[in-house]
Amino acid sequence: MPVQAHLITMNENIQASNIKELVLQGYGIGWLPLRLAEAKLASGQLVRAGDARWDVPIHIRLYRPREPRHDSVSELWQHLESCLGPASIE
Numbered sequence: 001m002p003v004q005a006h007l008i009t010m011n012e013n014i015q016a017s018n019i020k021e022l023v024l025q026g027y028g029i030g031w032l033p034l035r036l037a038e039a040k041l042a043s044g045q046l047v048r049a050g051d052a053r054w055d056v057p058i059h060i061r062l063y064r065p066r067e068p069r070h071d072s073v074s075e076l077w078q079h080l081e082s083c084l085g086p087a088s089i090e
Contacts, residue, residue, distance in 0.1 A: 017036065
């Protein structure tokens with residue numbers, strides 16, 4: 001059975017570190033990247049507000065022009081392909 005969330009948005013901010021600081025100051029809950037919250041979770045300053053059902057998967061997509069204007073863009077793209085494989089880069 002799905003869990004219904006009855007939440008009121010108190011702050012929307014694209015900078016997760018600002019959200020983390022608001023949560024640490026007692027202004028409610030926030031969705032944070034695990035890597036940003038790990039140290040505070042380990043120290044007990046932050047706790048999960050729910051179980052894994054509240055986790056939000058994220059997909060990062062990169063786009064570039066077919067013909068980049070700068071060689072550095074092509075170099076970065078080639079580096080990403082070598083690290084992640086061509087199937088991961090579209």
